[in-house]
Amino acid sequence: MTDDRNAIIPVWTLATGDVRVPALAGDEPMTAERLAELRGVLAALADAPIATLEVHPLPDKLDRDQGIPLDAASPLAQHLSQLITQSARGSSAPATATAAGEHLYRMVVPAKVAAQLGQGVVRPMVAKGAAGGIRGPLVNSMTGRIASGATFEPVGRAAAAGAVGGAGATAGVAVAGSAALTVAAPLVLMAVAVGVSANADSKRQQAIERITELLEQLHDKELNDERSELDGCRDAIDKATAVLLDQGKLGASLGLDSAVHAISKALAAADRRLAQWQSALDELPDGKAVEIGTLTKAFPGVDEGGGTFRAHLELAALAVALKRRVIVLQAVEHAQTDSGNPFENFTRALKADQQRLDTLESGIAGVLQRLSGLELARPQGLRPVFTNGEVDRLMRAVNRIHRLGDGVTVNGPTTDVAIEIARDKDGSVVVFPALAA
Secondary structure, eight states, X not given: OOOOTTOEEEEEEEESSOOOOOOOSOSSOBOHHHHHHHHHHHHHHOSSOEEEEEEEEOOSSOOGGGSEEEOTTSHHHHHHHHHHHHHHHHOHHHHHHTTTSOEEEEEEEOHHHHHHHOTTSOOOOOOTTOTTOOOOTTBOTTTOSBOOOOEEEEOOHHHHTTOOOOTTOOEEEOOOTTOOOEEEHHHHHHHHHHHHHHHHHHHHHHHHHHHHHHHHHHOOHHHHHHHHHHHTTHHHHXXXXXXXXXXXXXXXXXXXXXXXXXXXXXXXHHHHHHHHHHHHHHTSOTTSOEEHHHHHHHXXXXXXXXXXXXXXXXXXXXXXXXXXXXXXXXHHHHHHTOTTSHXXXXXXXXXXXXXXXXXXXXXXXXXXXXXXXXXXXXXXXXXXXXXHHXXXXXXXXXXXXXXXXXXXXXXXXXXOEEEEEEEOTTSOEEEOOOEEO
């Protein structure tokens, strides 16, 4: 996809409840920078969460395997279709932009709301070429940057007035002076839920790939069994996700209870290992260089490309990713029981359960940063001189340990969350992993 600096991008301002805010947007086109400022101001002034929804041309190359597909009958697809149809009746901009039927919709939820979802739900977009990086479809394939420079045109009050949100939805126009705010809580709820779930599943896939590679080197049956039990939870979680996103009811036949039990066991093991790692670091002498041999006793394989320690890290990442998907399911189910304020129930349930995972991830990040900052001493021995091969192995081990902290953030700033949705002509959608905007 290339930047089109002459493009006009319609943008809706979506509220999750009836709110009153000063008239800020107006009807004039705006830049991406102005839109970001407006989003921040609305988030600060409004009592209910406010998001924006942009409609972009569908990129020529789009890896749909990264996202979660939903058919045209799903609530999210229906909410989006109804918003488009009603808006097109009252405004030429969305009518022209959505005429082809195939587009990429980008919903951005402000950082204020993202903080309520948990600090570990999304991570900042990594640098180009970084391992494990996930980039959204709106990234320019040539430059690696977010496609920007287009002009954003607010969809007016008349276009928003007829918008509806489906069964149990609150919809209409918020009381907001002359600002056009479409009340579309179910649309925002479902987009965030699917985007966060897709984000967690992408992390699961990355963790599984790394664990598989590590275990092929270690030949450790216990770790392999732990990996298999965790990854075996995916089937039940996928089925439960499909049922809930179609507004169905979860039943015992899905096997979600047994999956949750397995994930809880893995998280307990991760908590126990984290406590052992923190204790081992606390026992190291302050201000003194540490022999690599001393580290490997508490962190087996930390000086190697693989090793038990790294496998334990990936198992913890896998358990966290699976638990985040389960938490989203539980939050959606809780929110759907009260259609009057679905988004508030959703964020409340999600935040309460995310705190333990945030604490675990922050603890692991802290361990990696402490390890990477250690001063390392050469092994003590009878020989005063090392061979060239021994020196090379020592230098590789030192570099591996010092690089453990690369890309690690502890309690980093919360950013806006972007959820990108590809919509086909038949109304079906693919929701991509939520990203830091």
